[in-house]
Amino acid sequence: MVWVNRNTFVDSIITAFTGCLFLLLGLVWGAVLNRLAGSVTEEGGIRLRAPACAKCLARRGPKYQIPLIGYFAAGGRCPDCGEAIPVRVPVVEAVMGILFAALYLKYGLSWTLLILLIYATVLIILFVTDFEHFMLPNVITWPAMLLAALVALAVTLAHYSLPWSLYYGGSGFMAVFNNFLLCALAGGACGALLLLLVVVLSRGGMGMGDVLLAGLLGLMVGFPLVFIALFLSIMAGGIVAAALLISGRKQRKEMLPFGPFLCTGGMVTLLWGKELLGWYLGLI
Numbered sequence: 316m317v318w319v320n321r322n323t324f325v326d327s328i329i330t331a332f333t334g335c336l337f338l339l340l341g342l343v344w345g346a347v348l349n350r351l352a353g354s355v356t357e358e359g360g361i362r363l364r365a366p367a368c369a370k371c372l373a374r375r376g377p378k379y380q381i382p383l384i385g386y387f388a389a390g391g392r393c394p395d396c397g398e399a400i401p402v403r404v405p406v407v408e409a410v411m412g413i414l415f416a417a418l419y420l421k422y423g424l425s426w427t428l429l430i431l432l433i434y435a436t437v438l439i440i441l442f443v444t445d446f447e448h449f450m451l452p453n454v455i456t457w458p459a460m461l462l463a464a465l466v467a468l469a470v471t472l473a474h475y476s477l478p479w480s481l482y483y484g485g486s487g488f489m490a491v492f493n494n495f496l497l498c499a500l501a502g503g504a505c506g507a508l509l510l511l512l513v514v515v516l517s518r519g520g521m522g523m524g525d526v527l528l529a530g531l532l533g534l535m536v537g538f539p540l541v542f543i544a545l546f547l548s549i550m551a552g553g554i555v556a557a558a559l560l561i562s563g564r565k566q567r568k569e570m571l572p573f574g575p576f577l578c579t580g581g582m583v584t585l586l587w588g589k590e591l592l593g594w595y596l597g598l599i
């Protein structure tokens with residue numbers, strides 16, 4: 316008995332230590348993504364630049380390049396000219412750190428974790444590009460969709476189950492859900508068609524980028540969890556839009572990109588979609 320306890324104790328120490336490592340890894344990865352985001356040219360391409368102030372072009376000293384800490388060490392402003400550093404910088408670093416640690420703690424060291432780290436990266440890139448530039452670049456969305464479809468194919472061929480998906484194990488018509496590839500394709504089609512309907516009905520506000528992103532989310536989380544992802548996105552979008560309107564910070568005609576909400580809804584679904592669906596089905 317004593318030995319079992321000691322092993323569990325050692326295991327939790329190792330898990331906590333690895334969790335911290337993933338936190339640090341996520342912070343560094345967030346800083347890398349920030350550097351890429353800071354290198355986006357006016358034309359939408361990427362020209363890699365040394366970490367420098369966007370205004371006075373002064374290079375950032377090593378102290379200011381430390382993920383998360385650098386932003387606060389600089390007091391949120393360029394030490395040379397006082398230009399504000401985008402809030403996106405510490406936010407992306409913190410979110411990546413938290414996501415890396417949370418995904419590790421939830422899924423352990425596994426193929427699933429690797430897939431989810433890639434998905435998290437794609438979603439945060441799309442979040443930032445839509446939030447800052449009102450665009451969801453096809454050069455990211457299409458390859459990501461291909462990757463998600465290939466992951467679904469590989470998972471199905473290997474008879475492996477993705478822990479966040481609904482692996483039903485049913486028979487008859489329900490046997491469809493035993494095949495993650497079909498699940499993913501159905502999810503992708505549902506997501507894209509539903510958003511396409513919204514785009515047609517709303518005439519503007521949302522674009523084809525959102526349709527593709529919804530398709531991508533469907534391929535990632537599969538059917539029927541894609542509905543949870545869309546439901547969360549629409550709820551969050553509605554609440555934020557209402558809050559901005561009421562507080563007078565945005566006018567009705569101003570554009571509020573929907574991509575960031577889709578990315579958030581998708582990420583939450585990858586982490587807790589199954590639990591949310593179970594909770595919802597328990598309510599009705």
Ligand SMILES: [Zn+2]
Pocket residue numbers: 368369370371372373393394395396397398
């Ligand atoms: Zn400066």
